Amino acid sequence: MMARKLEPLLSPADGFLPRLRKILSRWPLHVILIVTALLWMTPSIGLLISSFRPATDIASSGWWTAFQTPFEFTLDNYSDVLSQNRMGQSFLNSLIITIPGTVVPIMVAAFAAYAFAWMRFPGRNALFIFVVALLVVPVQMTLIPVLRLLTDLNMAGTFPAIWLAHTGYGLPFAIFLLRNFFGALPKELMESARLDGASNMRIFFRLVLPLSVPAIASLAIFQFLWVWNDLLVAMIYLQNPELAPMTLTINNLVSSFGTEWQLLTAAAFISMALPLVVFFALQRYFVEGILAGSVKG
Amino acid sequence: MPAFLFVTVFLIYPVIDTLRISFFNRNSTEFIGLDNYEYVFTNSTAQSALLNNVLWLVLFTVLAVGLGLLFAVLSGRVRYEAMAKAAVFIPMAISFVAAAVIWRFMYAYAPEGFTQIGLINAAGTGVGLEPIAWLVEHPLPYTDVTLPGPLHTNNFALVAVGVWMWTGFAMVILSAGLKGISTDILEAARVDGAGEWQIFRRIILPVLSPTIAVVATTLVIQALKKFDMVWVMTAGNFETDVVATLMFKQMFNFSDFGRAAALAVVLLAAILPIMLISIRRFRAQEET
Amino acid sequence: MAGVRFKNVTKRYGKVLAVNGFSLDIADKEFLVLVGPSGSGKSTALRLLAGLEEINEGNIYIGDRLINNVPAKDRGIAMVFQSYALYPHMTVFQNMAFGLSLRKTPKDEIKTRVEKAADILDITELLKRKPRQLSGGQRQRVALGRAIVRKPDVFLLDEPLSNLDAKLRVQTRAGLSKLHQRLGTTFVYVTHDQVEAMTMATRIAVMDQGIIQQVGKPQELYNRPDNAFVAGFIGSPAMNFFEASVTNGPQGMKLDMDTFSVPVPKDRLSALNPFLKKKITFGMRPEHIHNREFLPPGCEADGDCITASPVKAKVEVTELMGNEIFLHLVAGDKSFLARVDPRTSAKPGQDIEVVFNMDNMHAFDPETGQAIHTQKEKGQGEGKEKVEKSIDLPS
Ligand SMILES: Nc1ncnc2c1ncn2[C@@H]1O[C@H](COP(=O)(O)OP(=O)(O)O)[C@@H](O)[C@H]1O
Numbered sequence: 001m002m003a004r005k006l007e008p009l010l011s012p013a014d015g016f017l018p019r020l021r022k023i024l025s026r027w028p029l030h031v032i033l034i035v036t037a038l039l040w041m042t043p044s045i046g047l048l049i050s051s052f053r054p055a056t057d058i059a060s061s062g063w064w065t066a067f068q069t070p071f072e073f074t075l076d077n078y079s080d081v082l083s084q085n086r087m088g089q090s091f092l093n094s095l096i097i098t099i100p101g102t103v104v105p106i107m108v109a110a111f112a113a114y115a116f117a118w119m120r121f122p123g124r125n126a127l128f129i130f131v132v133a134l135l136v137v138p139v140q141m142t143l144i145p146v147l148r149l150l151t152d153l154n155m156a157g158t159f160p161a162i163w164l165a166h167t168g169y170g171l172p173f174a175i176f177l178l179r180n181f182f183g184a185l186p187k188e189l190m191e192s193a194r195l196d197g198a199s200n201m202r203i204f205f206r207l208v209l210p211l212s213v214p215a216i217a218s219l220a221i222f223q224f225l226w227v228w229n230d231l232l233v234a235m236i237y238l239q240n241p242e243l244a245p246m247t248l249t250i251n252n253l254v255s256s257f258g259t260e261w262q263l264l265t266a267a268a269f270i271s272m273a274l275p276l277v278v279f280f281a282l283q284r285y286f287v288e289g290i291l292a293g294s295v296k297g
Numbered sequence: 298m299p300a301f302l303f304v305t306v307f308l309i310y311p312v313i314d315t316l317r318i319s320f321f322n323r324n325s326t327e328f329i330g331l332d333n334y335e336y337v338f339t340n341s342t343a344q345s346a347l348l349n350n351v352l353w354l355v356l357f358t359v360l361a362v363g364l365g366l367l368f369a370v371l372s373g374r375v376r377y378e379a380m381a382k383a384a385v386f387i388p389m390a391i392s393f394v395a396a397a398v399i400w401r402f403m404y405a406y407a408p409e410g411f412t413q414i415g416l417i418n419a420a421g422t423g424v425g426l427e428p429i430a431w432l433v434e435h436p437l438p439y440t441d442v443t444l445p446g447p448l449h450t451n452n453f454a455l456v457a458v459g460v461w462m463w464t465g466f467a468m469v470i471l472s473a474g475l476k477g478i479s480t481d482i483l484e485a486a487r488v489d490g491a492g493e494w495q496i497f498r499r500i501i502l503p504v505l506s507p508t509i510a511v512v513a514t515t516l517v518i519q520a521l522k523k524f525d526m527v528w529v530m531t532a533g534n535f536e537t538d539v540v541a542t543l544m545f546k547q548m549f550n551f552s553d554f555g556r557a558a559a560l561a562v563v564l565l566a567a568i569l570p571i572m573l574i575s576i577r578r579f580r581a582q583e584e585t
Numbered sequence: 586m587a588g589v590r591f592k593n594v595t596k597r598y599g600k601v602l603a604v605n606g607f608s609l610d611i612a613d614k615e616f617l618v619l620v621g622p623s624g625s626g627k628s629t630a631l632r633l634l635a636g637l638e639e640i641n642e643g644n645i646y647i648g649d650r651l652i653n654n655v656p657a658k659d660r661g662i663a664m665v666f667q668s669y670a671l672y673p674h675m676t677v678f679q680n681m682a683f684g685l686s687l688r689k690t691p692k693d694e695i696k697t698r699v700e701k702a703a704d705i706l707d708i709t710e711l712l713k714r715k716p717r718q719l720s721g722g723q724r725q726r727v728a729l730g731r732a733i734v735r736k737p738d739v740f741l742l743d744e745p746l747s748n749l750d751a752k753l754r755v756q757t758r759a760g761l762s763k764l765h766q767r768l769g770t771t772f773v774y775v776t777h778d779q780v781e782a783m784t785m786a787t788r789i790a791v792m793d794q795g796i797i798q799q800v801g802k803p804q805e806l807y808n809r810p811d812n813a814f815v816a817g818f819i820g821s822p823a824m825n826f827f828e829a830s831v832t833n834g835p836q837g838m839k840l841d842m843d844t845f846s847v848p849v850p851k852d853r854l855s856a857l858n859p860f861l862k863k864k865i866t867f868g869m870r871p872e873h874i875h876n877r878e879f880l881p882p883g884c885e886a887d888g889d890c891i892t893a894s895p896v897k898a899k900v901e902v903t904e905l906m907g908n909e910i911f912l913h914l915v916a917g918d919k920s921f922l923a924r925v926d927p928r929t930s931a932k933p934g935q936d937i938e939v940v941f942n943m944d945n946m947h948a949f950d951p952e953t954g955q956a957i958h959t960q961k962e963k964g965q966g967e968g969k970e971k972v973e974k975s976i977d978l979p980s
């Protein structure tokens with residue numbers, strides 16, 4: 001107690017010492033953060049380094065020894081993977097699958113979430129609970145009945161089939177998240193817009209969507225990742241190798257080559273590249289606050 | 298509403314179909330009553346899978362939410378916020394297949410005396426410990442103690458991978474919630490005399506609780522549905538099966554659709570009350 | 586109980602100098618109002634005092650204690666935020682008790698203190714509610730209550746009235762003054778509204794662009810603004826400014842505004858002498874421009890009112906305020922505002938004659954904006970005291 005009272009008397013307001021002390025007083029924060037961040041990155045770094053090592057080295061020594069002499073780095077793994085004739089095509093396929101597989105469910109979910117949050121209709125809450133309860137349905141459980149259905153409709157093994165599938169699987173979570181976010185928007189905003197004569201459509205597009213950009217961005221990146229990295233749904237619904245996305249092609253690559261880890265490491269990084277780009281592009285929305293610009297005296 | 302069309306086709310119809318199948322024999326030709334359910338609750342493999350799921354549910358959810366929250370709070374207070382978050386987020390961007398490869402590098406095991414190419418065992422043997430087959434063994438690491446039920450080393454190793462992948466999710470959503478808390482409230486608490494810890498416990502945590510509930514609910518569901526992770530790492534061997542992998546095996550390896558369906562129904566039944574509780578919580582919160 | 590001292594405090598946000606060389610002594614039990622236009626650095630100064638921002642240069646003391654590096658919670662202050670910043674998940678009671686419970690105050694003492702504060706603020710029946718179930722005015726009182734129960738040495742308030750409607754604002758203004766007397770604590774109050782400043786403050790500090798322009802009692806700022814900024818900021822409606830040349834004519838020194846001119850009163854001659862044949866900024870408050878037919882008491886008998894030649898002006902707009910009328914006038918190319926007797930029957934478009942009460946003239950150096958002061962004797966001019974009583978009326 002005494003020390004605390006005396007301390008400020010002894011130090012000038014501005015200067016080297018207090019500043020140093022401030023940095024030091026925060027060192028546990030920095031240490032925890034940096035150590036955890038490094039810990040979290042270690043496996044990925046290992047993968048990255050391995051992807052540049054020759055096959056024989058990967059299998060015989062740990063990746064962290066790669067920096068010992070003699071240096072042996074190679075781009076062979078990448079050129080091997082990329083030269084697989086289907087890799088370029090499957091990158092494209094992944095895009096073709098992922099973009100509608102992200103956009104469509106979010107659009108549909110946004111409408112539904114708006115209805116659940118701001119429109120009155122009978123059975124609204126029961127219906128919402130029901131939709132959210134569907135979150136729990138394991139995808140594996142639906143595969144066979146849906147596949148049968150799609151086959152009957154002659155849609156099995158087509159892009160629209162997989163778009164629809166991802167939309168169906170993505171919807172409950174998207175509705176769940178967006179409804180909670182929409183519901184938290186200030187009621188007065190909707191009311192004043194309604195008094196101004198705005199229709200539901202207008203309120204939705206001009207007010208709710210712009211205000212929900214952070215939530216939608218978070219949702220978009222997750223849906224994007226899930227679809228991009230999905231193997232199971234693609235495996236079941238898209239047997240045609242011409243249409244296979246990267247995950248499927250890589251998986252086949254691995255199984256047909258046996259345990260050639262070196263190819264997998266390179267392939268993993270190639271398939272990670274786009275999601276990371278998307279993450280950094282949307283990063284702004286995660287780092288900036290939803291209310292960052294709110295009024296302050 | 299197109300939303301309902303989608304969920305009907307892809308979710309509701311399968312649920313009903315599954316429910317029906319679960320009362321039939323392996324190829325759905327004969328009604329056998331509750332036999333499939335008897336299997337789920339008495340067969341030792343099925344029991345172990347159920348218990349493993351419980352372990353996932355608790356450990357995975359608590360760790361991922363806890364670490365995600367820690368990260369969201371801490372990284373918001375430094376200038377390299379974006380970098381720190383990216384580090385934790387990267388695993389989310391990795392496909393399960395790739396993640397499995399990464400972690401095989403981490404957990405790789407070679408008998409004592411051979412070169413360890415797995416980082417953890419290399420570090421362990423480096424300080425004189427014996428190497429451990431992380432994905433196989435049951436006793437606690439470096440001891441002879443074997444805990445009962447799901448508390449096996451290989452299960453912990455798998456959960457660790459799950460946590461590694463999903464903490465980024467918890468962090469991103471929680472951090473969005475954190476940013477939504479008005480700085481005025483936090484400053485008011487500071488002026489009121491709250492230290493950093495008290496601000497966290499008495500202001501941030503309660504205000505953030507709806508978001509935490511969203512994240513926890515999502516993770517609980519993930520834990521219960523956990524499939525890919527286990528499938529690619531151990532394929533459920535060495536008693537690491539969870540309900541979803543067992544279901545997959547029943548379906549595609551043993552072609553017993555009845556049992557698979559019964560497992561699915563049990564899973565669904567387990568999750569429903571959790572959902573109901575969390576939804577009730579929301580409604581209660583919105584009404585005050 | 587403590588005074589506050591700012592010594593040369595500076596705060597930068599990147600390149601923006603939010604608070605610049607800020608020095609201010611606030612006595613114990615004073616109600617000091619920090620007033621200035623939006624963005625002038627008032628909030629920043631208050632937040633520096635609260636410990637919510639770091640000082641770049643200078644020192645702040647509360648009592649005798651240097652508090653630059655004391656965390657906010659140990660400064661013995663309580664703050665009311667413009668947004669009220671009530672904790673949304675706590676009831677009114679919990680909101681008010683929060684600060685005390687953090688200090689491990691015994692439960693029953695918390696209870697008595699909260700109940701007493703609730704009683705003072707008339708929010709006893711709201712104690713069990715949550716903030717979202719309260720109206721704006723009620724929230725504001727809860728925010729006040731949260732500060733009161735802490736029994737702080739210094740009370741900080743940042744625009745606490747700006748989210749209230751006009752009527753409630755007037756009521757609360759009076760309430761705050763009473764509260765200040767009752768608590769006998771130092772208040773530091775930030776507002777952009779000079780009416781609030783004039784009506785509540787024991788002393789006012791006017792800020793602009795991070796710099797204190799003038800500190801003084803409300804009357805001092807009104808009567809003797811140090812510069813054109815303070816002159817224009819304090820008083821409502823705002824002072825009229827004219828560009829004028831100081832000339833010497835047959836009747837003595839005059840302020841010449843091309844289309845009309847006014848004589849300089851005797852006691853200002855020496856001060857204005859250095860500006861002879863130069864330009865000055867001439868300031869006249871609207872309440873010191875009278876309709877010639879209805880001169881206020883004290884103006885007819887002697888003084889410069891009567892010697893001043895009436896100015897012919899055309900009425901553009903009239904605003905009836907009840908007990909007075911605002912006339913928007915034009916004389917030549919100069920337009921100005923006069924606050925005149927309500928009996929005036931002038932209509933827009935009419936020409937009338939107005940008289941400038943030169944006793945109350947203000948003069949400023951056009952380059953620096955500094956007031957050109959005479960070595961004035963104290964308590965000058967009885968008439969002014971009366972005018973002050975009415976300055977808080979409309980805003
Ligand atoms: N956190 C901040 N970051 C950057 N600039 C700020 C910040 N807070 C205030 N400022 C700037 O400092 C100046 C003074 O702001 P403030 O003290 O809030 O003004 P006032 O309360 O008088 O309206 C303004 O120019 C404002 O833009």
Ligand SMILES: [Mg+2]
Nearest residue numbers: 296297627628
């Ligand atoms: Mg302000």
